[in-house]
Amino acid sequence: MSPSPARPHPLDSHRGPLRTRVGAAFPGTRAVFRGQDLHRDLADANWLDLYVYGLLGRRLDRAQLELLSSMWATTSYPDTRLWNNRVAALAASTRSSGTLGLSAALAVSEASIYGRQIDLRAMDFLQRAMRASQQAANARERDEKLLECIRAELARRRKIAGFGRPINGHDERITPLRARAETLGLHDGPFCQLVQHIERLLLAHRYRLRMNYAALTASLCADMGLNVRQYYLCSFPAFLAGMLPCYLEALDKPAHAVMPQRVDDVQYTGVAPRTWLSD
């Protein structure tokens, strides 16, 4: 017999039927998605529309959805050498399943020097910078406050997510994505203006940090009203399109043929041979 504690446990109220406001499936009848009937109220929604509705609880307009789609298309590189893509290809090289390989590759994309952690930090920095700039009384004070944000971020992390790029300072994704945003009329929101102003400040103060893709996409999404966590979660499928070809090509090659290593390809830098002493 279970003990009967004097006061209810915090988890007690969560036992029993699942209480939810995000939805449920009723096989044979209907499915509810965030308060709407999926097959009736959301019948016009394509996958991306629904994805964003699931995240935000509101729907973006067509231009915003197209821009999101373009954002991810712009950064989908089917280059097997990229660390996350490589995971998908290596899974194929061992003849592992596509879903395992691709889901692991997406999980690996939550990296600290690229991908989701950078997305999150770039958006966080822009949100802080926006709050700081809104507290300024004039343009000069605004620049001072933004420079304070820049210095604080550099002191804390030694880099600013969204600015600078280790391999090549020029980010080839900026121009086409900006053009697409302009075509869609989404290029000039307050965060987009802020990110360009921060870039000008950085260059004027000799930081040599140009805006990269992460700052641009964060600013575009911030202008759509996404907060830090929403932007981080929204970006989850960003690299997926580039991963599939890597997986498929590796399947066409012999097993273990993705970046294979001969024994002497690996450089050993550890201790010299020794004997185990204790039993």
Place this chain on the structure above:
Amino acid sequence: MNVRLSTRIWQETASVDSAYQTEVARCHGYDVYGELLGRIEWPQMLFLMLTGEAPTAAQAALLGDLMVAIANPGPRHPAVHAAMAGAVGGSPAAACLQAALAVGAGRAGGAREVFEAVTAWQACKGDFTALPTMLEGMRDDAPDIWPQHAGWPGFGPHDGTTPLPIRQSIARLTSHIPGGALAYLDRHEGALSALAGEGLNFCGVSAAACFDLGLTAAQSEMLHLLLTLPGAAAHALEQSTTHYKAFPYGGVELDDDPDAGMPAQEAA
């Protein structure tokens, strides 16, 4: 730029038959198949791989006991539950373990909690009386991929007291390395739990053990993930042979139903 893969852990020499075949493999200098196999136990091998050194007898014994203590968080633990949810639907074995890893990675009852607790122990710099302050400082408001979780790492959630298996584990693990973090927990668990407002949990035990083993926070996080997988594997295997109707699904109460009054519960 042609960079070679470099490692200080593993040294292979090629066989005469193939440049891709290993003749001898050494782990941190020790001949794995010529010497270690049949001579050392799994805890010793694991410690060697993580730290680069052979464990002392006390370290090996502590790691071995930790392996037993956290081998199975039990079917109610979210990570094991996730593995079972994978298995009951017939998902691949790796998907079940992937599920257990993802769920068991978190800040509340997962490996990130171990990382944070070990970091707090390290921040004490030997003065364990500073532990409450250090644990308090582990949880800031900065946005992170790890969602916010209130409370001290290694404690809770939800229960104000430390359950018997955890007290039994501390009592046993403490016997190997006196004077360390585990010994401090053994003496002060009650007071710390009272300060935290929550009882010590297995992540707290794991963190103290890892600290006493001399592991870094990153090594401890990885070790905790590894060592809690056996239970997930076993329960997943069990569920994979069970009919899905025997696995709890439960009813649902929609707070925001556009058609309240329509069937609210699918036929089981």
